[in-house]
Amino acid sequence: MGWLVTGGAGYIGAHVVRAFQAAGIEATVLDDLSSGISSFVPDGVPVVRASLLDRAAVREALHGIDGVVHVAGFKYAGVSVQRPLHTYEQNVSAMVILLQEMLEAGVDKLVFSSSAATFGVPDVDLVTETTATRPESPYGESKLIGEWLLADVGRANGLQHTSLRYFNVVGSGTPELYDASPHNLFPLVFDALVNGRTPKIFGTDYDTPDGTCVRDYIHVSDLAEAHVAAAQRLAAGQEIEPIYNLGSGEGSSVRQIMDTIREVTGIDFEPELHPRRPGDPDRIVATGELAARDLGWQMRHTLQQMVASAWEARQKAGDSYPG
Known part of the structure; x- marks a missing residue:
């Protein structure tokens, strides 16, 4: 038994996988390698190479899984303005399929790697979890919809969940993992x-x-450890907030x-x-x-x-x- 990390071959997801390993928790990766890099996945970690839009592959990946850390997605806010349908397909349709298959598999714990893009341009200098959300890109909107889906499924089906919002992720926890985004x-x-x-x-x-x-600039290893801490809190059945900001x-x-x-x-x-x-x-x-x-x-x-x-x-x- 262990946790599934969607997007686990990406810059952030690969750090999450390593944080799970450091905590002594098994991880499995689901990644279509559209932006992930296969060498980022540590040796011995099972990999299902597929898109979240591939329902059968998602079902396979969830076999024997305790919970999911959902990192995969189309993450380019600026590009999302030109490609809104692609953004919604990758971030919303994929989330729907993931949640449906989780319910079918009896997997009831999910940590969502959300984004501070849900806030848009806030009218306060210091953002809190109660700051109004006014996303200004399809990317930010898709992340907010993801949070809404979790809340709705939580109320209807008992899904235990939390969403982590953050701004700019930088640094590296190991020299083998680098940020290759053309927009950061x-x-x-x-x-x-x-x-x-x-x-x-x-x-x-x-x-x-x-x-x-x-x-805000936060180190990717600090971010990864927060995802694992949230997963551990869910696994322990401890009370958890639906939203956490990870800021400086x-x-x-x-x-x-x-x-x-x-x-x-x-x-x-x-x-x-x-x-x-x-x-x-x-x-x-x-x-x-x-x-x-x-x-x-x-x-x-x-x-x-x-x-x-x-x-x-x-x-x-x-x-x-x-x-």
Whole structure:
């Protein structure tokens, strides 16, 4: 018996699998490898290579499973605006199939890797679990619908569940695992530096101490451990909140990120400064107080450690890095 990690060959999912291993809990991976990387899955971990839209494969993957950590999904908020139907198919239709097959298999525990994109652009500086949700992309909407589905199935069928919302995930827990997203800040900056280009900052006139946007950045290993802690709490039958924010409470600015990358990599550069992009708020930071209370959540890595681990993984990837 063990837990199924959907998207377990991806950047976040592979860290979740390793966190389960560290906790002495068996894990199985379901991943179609559309963005996941097979080598990210540790040796000996069973893998079902299939999409969540493949009902028969989901049924097979759930055999002998205690619970599910649902990480798989289409995660590109900006692209989701151009591909709304694809986003809903991957994030909503797939969730429906997963829940239906879980009910059929008698699997009644699910930890949902949700997103702070459910908040959209909040009108408060510090986001809590009760902050209004106003997603501004099909991606954010699809994550919020996923949370609604869990709540509805919980009421109707007794599903035990929780959803973890978070902002920017960075760093690496082991050099073999790297973030290959073409849309995330760290990979974009590293890719520019590796290829002799100058990283860019969009907007220097925000109402923040240094004029650049402030966001939450959390280390992927801290995030993975929170998912496992939530799974353990569900398995123990302990009371659990339906939503937890995983945030720093303070955040870091884009300028701070650039300065730290310059320091860690030893590559001297001055970012290109460009006008702000529409819709980017000055500051979005979440408090993780509820998660600290119930899941032992804390920021165990400094910004320098986040950058250093991410840079080490990027360098180790070398020619195998996508693109």
